[in-house]
Amino acid sequence: RAEKEMTDAQRQYMLRQQMKAIQTELGEGDGESQELRNRIAEAKLPEHVATVANREVDRLDRMTPASPEYQMIRTYLDWLLDVPWDKATEDRLDPIEARRVLDEDHYDLDKVKERIVEYLAVRKLKGDLKGPILCFVGPPGVGKTSLGQSIARAMNRKFVRISLGGVRDEAEIRGHRRTYIGSMPGRLVQALKGAASSNPVFMLDEIDKMSAGIQGDPAAAMLEVLDPAQNHTFRDHYLEIPIDLSKVLFIATANQLGTIHPALLDRMELISLTGYTEDDKLHIAKMYLIPRQRDEHGLEPEHIEITDEAVRRVITEYTREAGVRTLERQIGTIARKIAAKVATNAAHTARVDAADVPTYLGPVRFRGETAFRTSRAGVATGLAWTETGGDVLFIEAVLMPGGNGQLTLTGQLGSVMQESARAALSHVRQQARSLHLSPAFLSKQDLHVHVPAGAIPKDGPSAGVTMATAIVSAARGVPVNPDVAMTGEITLSGLVLPVGGIREKALAARRYGIKTMIVPALNEPDLEELPPDVRKDMTFVPVRTLEEALAVSLPSVVDPATVAEAGIGGTSAAAARPAHD
Template identity: 55%
Template sequence: MREDDSRQETEDSTNKAGHHGNPADLPVPEILPVLPLHGFVFFPGMGFPLNILHPASQKLIDEATLKDRLVAIVSHKEPAEEKQDRVDPEQLYRIGVLGYIHKLVKVKEGGGYHVLISAVKKLELVEFVQKEPYLTARVAVIPMEVEEDKEVEALVLNLRTQFKKLAEMVSLPTELVSTIESLSDPFYISYLVISQLNLTPVEEQEILEIQPGKALMHRTARELNKRVETAEMSQDIQKSIKEDTDQKQRDFFLRQQLNAIRKELGEDEENLDLKELRAKFAQTELPTEAKKTAEKELDRLARISPSSPEYTVSRTYLDWLLDLPWLTSTPDSLDIVKAQQVMDEDHYGLAEIKKRIIEFLAVRKLKQDMHGPILCFVGPPGVGKTSLGQSIARSMGRKFIRISLGGVRDEAEIRGHRRTYIGALPGRIIQSLRKAGANNPLFMLDEIDKLGMDFRGDPSSALLEVLDPEQNFTFADHYMEIPFDLSKVMFITTANLLDNIPGPLRDRMEVIELSGYTQDEKLNIAKRHLLPKQLEAHAISEDDLKMDDQAIRMVIRSYTREAGVRNLERKLAAICRGVAKEIVTGKTTTTLIDATNLATYLGPIQFFPETKARSWGPGLATGLAWTPVGGELLFIEVAKMKGKGNLTMTGKLGDVMKESATAALTYIRSHAKELGVDEAIFAKIDLHIHVPEGAIPKDGPSAGVAMVTALTSLLTGRTVSKDMAMTGEITLRGDVLPVGGIKEKVLAAVRAGIKEIVLPALNEKDVVEIPDNVKEDVRFHLVQDIKEALGLLLAKE
């Protein structure tokens, strides 16, 4: 909590119901809502703030505030039953007070109320009227009247004198003495005195129920005299100790004195919180440095008053210190066969990642103290990066913790705040370890490429220590200030793009790329995982809905266009909803979904092969592009017109792509004779290169081959085959250089029905990684230079 956080919403009495003057003059309704108190007794004339946590009591306060602000306040007979869900009227005393709500403060965090209430009259609950949503009762006001005589005057004088004497001995506030002197009503004087004597709630309730004024005053005088005698005894003990004892004896007897006074007052010897913390400390296994810090903080806490703000700060710190799993680990499941089965059950494909995890488990089985790896899964959305982390944790038998880093800009989110700040807390790493209850969970740091940076620091720099196995065994959170060993934690990060991750942070991680799924992989994922999941989510059995492979392939090909499977799952959910509607309306037969009735549930086909939507001819070539969500076809169109040799480029092209177009034109002009192009034509025409889908920014050098091919096709009148696509960067000498994203580009080409692909020869290594079932459907041409590419791409006309 920072100092500028706003945590409360205040409703002042003058804002809601207006000012009513003296609450004691208000007429008392026959029926009042009943507010039960736990371990506390209200006396007439008193005003106290109360914490209202029970929902029924909060509703009572809300409705009373909107009316006359009057409530009946009574105490529980059994304070131990404070947390019960409902209040039994038999558990309440019948004598209480009439309370007036002066102020209501709603606490946003935790949902509680702070209410300032004063007790104005004594009353009796005659009969309970209702129990829900809160108690209401028929009440009768108990008059507080006493006949003035010499005995009453003497009792009042005795109470004032003895209370003043007690106040001087135990240092009560002087305002209380002044209040006693100013009061004239014997009832109010007695109740004020009783409230300062630290009696038990049972004794206080007994005194509240005393009705004759003289009897009340006599009982008050007896209790006050007992308290004065105890205070005098304390002073005598103190004087006797100071006479002839040395420092050690003095400390011993002072503690004995303190214990005797606490025993006389019915208090525990030590703060209950401190007792619990000491017991917890004795049972918790801590490293040496943490143990020393805990002992020091416990001794400090014992010397702090519970009412001091420092007490809460120290108490919270000890809670964190004792709750962290410093030496607690969960045993790793090193059964490689079982781990392989678990990952195969949860995910189809992803052979490279599964192989890496199995290798880690094998090494861990041989070397138990091996540091956890730092893996980074990079790929488009929807390919299963996050769910793969859950599967790995399950296969290893580790706790799984996911932390989303998207949009995090404050370094304190990682390292925590210093304890000097109000409401300081540890960072997310320490908080998650406490939640996990083990020092070796699997941490999934999601969207690490979305980290921000502003005046509050750079979170990515804070992660440098966390994600370095050579440093993170002494990770120090700003709040804890004690090194915590993170070397046993297995960190897995996810990202859509590597470019947005700072270099030093990227260098600490082992990058594993997850490319888009092939059509066959999507088919198997849909059959094994997505469709069963959606059937269960929509309460549909396999006997109600059956879907053949052809229909699923059609959904993949004609209704979705993505690298992952999220949209595929949405489409399957739409089919399940349609079938669920039919079942509800009375259909009892099995619904079979195939290519003929798919449109009934999903509507018209949304995506057609891109090549079929083009008017083919000279000046058009099919390039391949990589995007963060997978590969795409990139059509390059070229047109010529009369002019003076100018080149126009449109389609929201980036600087690098424009330079590729210029380089392509330069190559053609410098090799016009070899290509069969009239050199004189360039001075008579203007050329226009356009890349459709102009609203989408495009950049990169990989369209160089397609630029040269489209220009050459237009200038020579030779058409590029519509079944061929190409990618590669070109130089002014005509060399074809390698590019990235080959697998994604090839998958996009296959999805569009492309049969042949021209690639740079140096990208042969990337072709090896393409699944065999994909390579069966397409033919690859690996070229060294643009002349070789043009010989393949342009028809012999």
């Protein structure tokens, strides 16, 4: 049997040698090898890439097609030739035209548009500018991903979206080494091949959702990709040839920054995309959402008309979000119900007014509850920032007789928030006399502080002022002003420290119908970034101490005039004024 197998192998070898001799005599040479050499010559590869490619073809010549390594080298050469080493699209370097395209696709978002226009202007003047590495941070539904597509269109570049959500393997970024069976390049090389251009726009979606696994940390691999000083020689483990990524415009998106590696964060230029106001959402619905839903449901413009009042009612009573994703779904529901009627009666038309909205969307989902929730003493309205935008928290405090001064905290509070509650209580006890409380008001009572929505974890220091206000309200038996919401970290000495997310919190307060917002005095510069209609509709009170905050939220407990005379920290609560004055 062994002799027979040897005879078969020798026979196959002889036949292949004879076939090669015949091809050489006919001037055809080795068909596959010659085809690869022709492709290498036509591709006009960089010298270091062409050298590697020709060396691999020489290895291929010395192998039989039946060899396992033959197909591996063949696949490697295909990838090598498919990477667009010197192919690039020509940038549209007209800043005015680029801005027109961006305005056509998206409403507002001026910061992002200005940054792209600035890049194109500098590129027009300098010529060889490296692509910027941007990171859009904002809640879901504000248009981060679609903005990337719009930027690519404005610059006349190819667009590739790479989803990084749930990526746990470093090889997803850098690729697998060729020693493994079935190995492939990483997502970046695959994306370059798909774009067929060396200067596309890469959208690194959900970069904050990457996590380390047993196969390595993909965030560490991204450090080289997103470093302008290194990414011109990026090495993929599969190709093992330096690839120039410096011409690529990288745009990362994230909902929050806390989960992104600090070194990775340092390499990106952060651009915050905050939530939209009611007026913004109305414009977006009229300009983009209604026409898109009309087209998707096969309706003509004369079939459906949704009035501005109806859109406003949908925004306020059927959605509570920073973006417009839920708003588009609700508009789609209205369009779907109208499409069902048009399908049975082609002449049917519908004009949707505010009073008609419940007919299409059912009972109201969100009602104004601030006045109801704060009608009892011991309840204060706080403002929080989450990865889905700003939100309102109703913090409750109650004193229970027959205790011994114990503090109970519920509502799934994180360690930082628990420490804020203890600091707030300590300051209230220390200032008991000035607040007209008995210094021993807790000696025979227990205090319970609760933050509703107990199923949702909460953390952060920005609820300190709210907790202190709720405690004072419970101790004095006086309800907090229902039109007032507040944010700020509190110290043991009663100072109010700055916090983040002022814009998102202000938009959330406005959505809930709150008229006055207490903010730390050191956050006053942040008020300049608020939309003009928000600054016009609301009054913002910068405070430096808890007493100044209490003078606004509990004026019957702390006299504003007394706080103003004390002049603690300079800015007093008595100087409250609309931010637009």
